[in-house]
Amino acid sequence: MPPSAAAGPLAAATPQPLVAATEAVLLQLRLHKGDTRKVSWKETAERxxxxxxxxxxxAEAARRGALSRIGAGRPTTLPESAEARLADWIQRQYDAENPVSIDETRVKAKELAGVYKCRFAGEGGLPSADWVRAFDKRHAVGKRKAQPRGTERLVTAERLAAAEDLFSKWEQALGLVSFHRGGRPVTYREAPHRILNLDEGPAQRNIGCRFVLVPKALGERQSSCYIFCGSQHRQNYAAHGDPHTAVLVKPNSHIIDGQALAALLPHLAATLPGGVSADGSRLDPVALRVAQQQAFDILLLPGGLTHRLQPWDQCFAACKRAYRRVYDCWLAENGADAPFDRATWVRLLTQAQQEAFAKNPQLLANAWEKCGLWPLNPEKALAPMRAVLAAQQAQQAADAAPSAAAQPAAQPGSSHTAAKQAGKQGAAAAAAQASPDPATVAAVLTVRGPLRHQNGARSQAVKKAAVCGVCDR
Structure with missing residues (x-):
């Protein structure tokens, strides 16, 4: 059915230029994943x-018609009472100092939709991120305040110190024994194929699935897992992707968490030379117990610096560009109304990664080198961070100079008040310096597995790996 038919009977009486303009807008919405802010409304109307x-x-009427068909006749929005319950739950989480992410809000909204016998139009019955933002605006859900764009990547003195501490711990981790060869202990420094990193892949889509990949320090890549939301998978999604790929199915969400990590660890231990890296916020007791059973050494990255210290993050831009090319070709061949299911996403994502790594075979090796993790070269990552920090401090000093010069001269009787004010500011600055942001503190966790038996002889754990991940708590 063409997009113009989505508006129902009104489309028959719509002038042809308006029909064509509506189809152009719907195509832009599909390309931009439903983000109306990225649609060229004025240019399209003039054209x-x-x-x-x-x-x-x-365009909105046509879009509503398409979404109502996806909902199979069930209401596609939450009733007011359900939204009130959702807003109350979010507020209670914030009152308990437990901030709620957008993904957690989507999962909770899906649960309430099941209670109230309604359904969201997204794949897996999950609402879109745009719906969550509109919900926050309607209900003024108080404390989820977005950071100004770019502030999460600022380099602070605390984050620089955390990065320096990470490299000292990383150097110690490279000296740990990974396995024994002929009775001789072999360290990670001698076996870089056991140094791994884990992260979710780029080009995620709102179709109820995530892709997780583990790149090695030698520059090799190994696809690890697809996480799907639902009760069961009805086709072999791994057949559309790389070999040795696990398929995990979770009933409530496709988000990687402690449950998914605990299920993923044994698969990695069976298919890889040993090892996994984990997001620090997802290392719950169950995942830690499984990691201990599988004999993993885990090193966590400091929060706020993963874009500089996580190798897989360095490859996102190239992989996203390749995925955009592959997706645009698919869109040109199949049209904007073609169904985009999970199997298609897996196939396109695999093709995009193959193209990206074929264009630059050293993509992963260069990423590890840029982070300074392998070969070990801390200055490769620390020198740019020091330069950025110095530039930020110089800019702050330059911004503060005009305001200080513009202040009026102190009156004779106001010296005591000025001294008290300066004392308060100094005390506040000292308190801020003494209590750094917990998200910037590096955490190191070494998990050692049990003794293994080989040919009847006791030996150290054969499967061990030094791994790095995110610590955002």
Whole structure:
């Protein structure tokens, strides 16, 4: 069915230029994953010589018609009482100093939709991120305040110190014994194929699935897992992707958490030379117990610096560009209304990664080198961070100079008040310096497994790996 038919009977009486403009807008919405802020409304209206307001109204009507078909006749929004319950739950979480992420809100909204016999239009019955943002705006869910863009990547003195501490711990980890060869202990420094990193892959889509990949320090890549939301998978998704890929199915969400990590660890121990890296916020007691059973050494990265210290993050741009090319080709061949299911996503993502790594075979090796993790070269990562920190401090000093010069001269009787004010500011600065942000503190956790038996002889754990991940708590 063409996009113009989604608006129902009104489409038959719609002028042809408006129909064409609506189809163009729907195509842009598909390309931008439903983000109306990225649609060229004015340019499209001028191209087809239609009114912008009328175009917006017809495009929204066409979009609502398409979403209602996905919902199979069930309501596609939560009733007011359900939204009130969701807002109350989020507020209670914030009152308990337990911030709620967008993904957690989506999962909770899906649960309430099941209680109230309604359904969201997204794959797996999950609402979109745009719906969550609109919900926050409607209900003024108080404390989820977005950081200004780019502030999460600022280099602070605390984060620099955490990175320096990480490299000292990393150097010690490279000296740990990974396995025994002929009775001789072999360290990670001698066996870089056992140094691994784990992270979710780029190009995630709202179709109820995630992709997890483990790159090695030698520059090799090994796809690890697809996490799907649902009760069962009805086709072999791994057949569309790389070999040795696990398929995990979770009933409530496709988010990687302690449950998914605990299920993923044994698979990695069976298919890889040994090892996994984990996000620090997902290392719950169950996942830690499984890691101990599988004999993993885990090193956590400091929060706020994973874009500089995590190798897989360095490859996201190249992989996303390749995925965009592959997806645009698929869209040109199949059209904007073609169904985009999970099997198609797996196939396109695999093709995009093959193209990205074929174009630059040293992509992963260069990423490890850029992070300074392998070969070990801390200055490779620390020198740019020091330069950024110095530039930030210089800019802050330059911004503070005009304001200080513009302040009026102190009156004779106000010296005591000025001294008290300066004392308060100094005490506040000292308190801030003494209590760094917990998210910037590096955490190191070594998990050693039990003794293994080989040919009847006792030996150290054969499967061990030094791994790095994210610690965002």
């Amino acid at each position: 087809y010589r239609v009114n912008v307001t009328t175009l917006r109204r017809h």
